[in-house]
Amino acid sequence: MSEPLLNVAGLEAWYDESHVLHGVDLHVNEGETICLLGRNGMGKTTTLRTIMGILRKRSGTATFAGQDLMKMPLHHVARSGLGFVPEERGIFATLTVEENLMLPPVTAKGGMSVEEIYTLFPNLKERRSSAGTKLSGGEQQMLAMARILRTGARCLLLDEPTEGLAPVIIEAIGDILRELKKRGMTVVLVEQNFRFASRVADRFYLMDHGRITAGFPVADLQANMAMLNKELGV
Amino acid sequence: MSFAIFGIPIQAFLGQLLIGLINGSFYALLSLGLAVIFGLLRVINFAHGALYMLGAFAALLLSVYLGLGYWPALLLAPLVVGLTGALVERSMLSRLYGLDPLYGLLFTFGLALVIEGTFRYFFGASGQPYPQPSLLSGGVNLGFMYLPIYRGWVIVASFIVCMAVWLLIEKTKLGSYLRAATEDPILVQSFGVNVPLLLTLTYALGAGLAGFAGVLAAPIYQVSPLMGSNLIIIVFAVVVVGGMGSILGAIVTGYLLGIAEGLTKVFYPEASNIVIFVIMAIVLVLRPAGLFGKDV
Numbered sequence: 001m002s003e004p005l006l007n008v009a010g011l012e013a014w015y016d017e018s019h020v021l022h023g024v025d026l027h028v029n030e031g032e033t034i035c036l037l038g039r040n041g042m043g044k045t046t047t048l049r050t051i052m053g054i055l056r057k058r059s060g061t062a063t064f065a066g067q068d069l070m071k072m073p074l075h076h077v078a079r080s081g082l083g084f085v086p087e088e089r090g091i092f093a094t095l096t097v098e099e100n101l102m103l104p105p106v107t108a109k110g111g112m113s114v115e116e117i118y119t120l121f122p123n124l125k126e127r128r129s130s131a132g133t134k135l136s137g138g139e140q141q142m143l144a145m146a147r148i149l150r151t152g153a154r155c156l157l158l159d160e161p162t163e164g165l166a167p168v169i170i171e172a173i174g175d176i177l178r179e180l181k182k183r184g185m186t187v188v189l190v191e192q193n194f195r196f197a198s199r200v201a202d203r204f205y206l207m208d209h210g211r212i213t214a215g216f217p218v219a220d221l222q223a224n225m226a227m228l229n230k231e232l233g234v
Numbered sequence: 235m236s237f238a239i240f241g242i243p244i245q246a247f248l249g250q251l252l253i254g255l256i257n258g259s260f261y262a263l264l265s266l267g268l269a270v271i272f273g274l275l276r277v278i279n280f281a282h283g284a285l286y287m288l289g290a291f292a293a294l295l296l297s298v299y300l301g302l303g304y305w306p307a308l309l310l311a312p313l314v315v316g317l318t319g320a321l322v323e324r325s326m327l328s329r330l331y332g333l334d335p336l337y338g339l340l341f342t343f344g345l346a347l348v349i350e351g352t353f354r355y356f357f358g359a360s361g362q363p364y365p366q367p368s369l370l371s372g373g374v375n376l377g378f379m380y381l382p383i384y385r386g387w388v389i390v391a392s393f394i395v396c397m398a399v400w401l402l403i404e405k406t407k408l409g410s411y412l413r414a415a416t417e418d419p420i421l422v423q424s425f426g427v428n429v430p431l432l433l434t435l436t437y438a439l440g441a442g443l444a445g446f447a448g449v450l451a452a453p454i455y456q457v458s459p460l461m462g463s464n465l466i467i468i469v470f471a472v473v474v475v476g477g478m479g480s481i482l483g484a485i486v487t488g489y490l491l492g493i494a495e496g497l498t499k500v501f502y503p504e505a506s507n508i509v510i511f512v513i514m515a516i517v518l519v520l521r522p523a524g525l526f527g528k529d530v
Contacts, residue, residue, distance in 0.1 A: 052424055053424070054420055054424055074420070074423045074424055074429075075423045075424075075426050075427055075428045075429060075430075076426075077424065077426075078424060078425050078426030079426050084421075084424050084425075086421065090418055090421045092413065092414045092417050092418070094413040094414070094416070094417060095410055095413060095414055099410045100414075102410070103410055103411070103414055103422070103425065104425035104426065104427075105425065105426045105427060107426050151425070151426070
């Protein structure tokens, strides 16, 4: 088997004095969608932010496509092919929808063209001259994802994309993730919505108190339901 | 012809309006630089007056030592001051990010004292004349006043530069990085934008604008080490009235307060030195975010 695209081992991280990740081990193969499950405050978002280099007080190893992420300045991480879609979406109020879309620099070939993006997200085209934050929550989520798809990122770090959205929008985001998978995109998903995750992910990791405590493929989901029920209260 | 407004001859009215506009041209350039720096770096740049003074001195020294005249100085002096700003930001100011904004204010305040003190040591406190460019000498009779051409040029040059900076920020890719980084620098950096470099460029831009204003001012006022500290307090008032960090607010308020100051000289001359601060106090009480700022 070839080397995983993203490889994380013994990752620890701190918010000031507070030790929040206690040695996270995970890997993601090219083209795979994995999902981090876990209750609130167990370190899922922190794991994404630490891999991305936003949280700088950290130790352990993290490599992406053979490159050492731990030594990179924050603005080099995106150039290695990782794209981050934050939980709060991070749409800029002083930029129009189109300026938001065009903001992240293209880091590699193979990203979607603006035309492709507008085909996939027709709402964004209609509202491209509006201020970014005038969009609905669902449209903002679409915009947050679309702007990373433009950059040519090979791997998306997607933090709770369905949070607070209506079922029909969640459905649409699921369709987009399946479309991206067809195109060979690798995705690391953090999700509380277990039903949604079970329909898009290939593998799951369970996080508890800053550690990975279980990992299994989607085929073993049923066998793990009792454990997940207990851990997540789903 | 003797028109009058509230008993004031129209000549005096229009004359003061124009003088106000000239002063406003300097306020706009300087408060624009302060607003750009504050918006992205969250630093209240107390060194801004010293950078303005550096611009005027750079023009003077380029003339004395290299024999370069006004026009090359108008280009070179802002570059020299901008580069100085970049060095200061990279080597010192950038170490204070993430601390309380008070540290940045104290640092730039100290820096201003060091720069002004050094220049006072070498050049003395008295002003030195800087010649007006021959192309812009003389004046025109506007009917209501005699306008020295150089002062008309100050209005035009300030307006063009302010508009260019505004367009840079509102309409270009670099400007969209700047606006986005003002909202969330970490996220913008995670997209692959070199935000530390953007901060350096922004400080350099603000410093360069101050330097440009300094060269513009050199032929009108005497070039003196204290020319900046006399002006900077007014410019801070302009920024407060316009709204901290508001680019358009800084430009428009700069001109408006210059004009308000000029007109006060017509109607109630005794108050002309304090009118800007009175307006600042009123704005702070009624609308603390400033005329163009977002509500706080």
